[in-house]
Amino acid sequence: MQYKILPGHLYPKDNRVNLYYLHNLFKVIGESVSVQMKQQHKVSVPITAGMWGGSYMVGLDDGQAKTNVVRLYSIVNLPQNSPLDRVENFECLMEIYQQTCCTTFKRYGLNLVDPRWGESIPYSNNERPTTALQMWDNTGKAKFVRAFFVWNEATWEESIIYDMIRNIKVLKELLNINIRPPKKEIAELKFLLQDVLITYFTLYSALTPDFIEHAKPIIKDLFEKFINGMKTEEIVKEQYHKVYSSALVYGFEEALQIPYKKENLDVKNVEGWPVDKINYVPNELKEKL
Incomplete structure (x- = not known):
């Protein structure tokens, strides 16, 4: 070949x-x-x-x-x-x-x-x-x-938007403000923080203005720390607790929840969607993203 x-x-x-x-x-x-x-x-x-x-x-x-x-x-x-x-x-x-x-x-x-x-x-x-x-x-x-x-x-663009629903549910495992932050290895927390950045930049155009105003300084600080390597355990933990306490994951979820709800699809129960809705993206999101 x-x-x-x-x-x-x-x-x-x-x-x-x-x-x-x-x-x-x-x-x-x-x-x-x-x-x-x-x-x-x-x-x-x-x-x-x-x-x-x-x-x-x-x-x-x-x-x-x-x-x-x-x-x-x-x-x-x-x-x-x-x-x-x-x-x-x-x-x-x-x-x-x-x-x-x-x-x-x-x-x-x-x-x-x-x-x-x-x-x-x-x-x-x-x-x-x-x-x-x-x-x-x-x-x-x-x-x-x-x-x-x-x-x-699906197109590649559609698939990455759809998969953000699943990814946000993964993020919520470590960012659920209703439970105490679980103890995790530093390497796992660094990967989590990287995924927070990826999710923010992927969904940016669909995020609400109020949420962007809230999240922007947190993301800016995280991004600067991230590209400089986050070489110490203290920096990683500090950034994790900042992301956790600021409830960023719920703003990500809201950006998807509203347009999908108009199509009678609940992003909190994406596992139960009909199979023909796998990789489905509402036009409202396509236009924004």
Whole structure:
């Protein structure tokens, strides 16, 4: 299989990821897997893919990450009512996906090992849960590559907006103001704070003006600390408690709750939505985001 070579490089300088390049790389991997499924197994599977979340929004204008990105996430959209409903076809897809990721990322100095797939992701659809494929890099350049597979055809833009519903529910596990902050490892708190930034920048245009006024100084301080590395445990804990006490996660939730409620969809019960509403985004949100 001939893999498409993109201009530029994943790690153009300072060993930091170019996030635009990473997004396009994941897009090309999805397209390549679709072609291989057709060629090798006579199975037609339209796939859209890209980088998960709004990580690119915390990059420089040319896409260069402002900090060291070591968790490489992709979101992949798969069709319902397709040949992938057969277990053997889905397993073929996973095999080709992990092989293509390994081959592709090897060009950039990563050695991906120990592929695992089939895990159901919490807070995804009860009937057709999102699943994941994960591989670890044993060179130390990255921690892992992880792809989320969501069961409905959609554009990349639609899928990242929809997946913010699930992501906010994950954030609420550690940011629920109705319970005391749980004790967590510092590394986990840093990843949480990164996801808070990603969620804020992804949903920014849909957030209410009052919430932005409340959140902006908190996010500004967090962002500055984040790009400087948050090298001490004290800084991480301080930022976590600031985000926790300011109830930012509820402002994120409100930005999605209102437009979805107009469509009779409750973001607090996204797991129970009909399967045809997976990856659904109201026009009101599309216009804003």
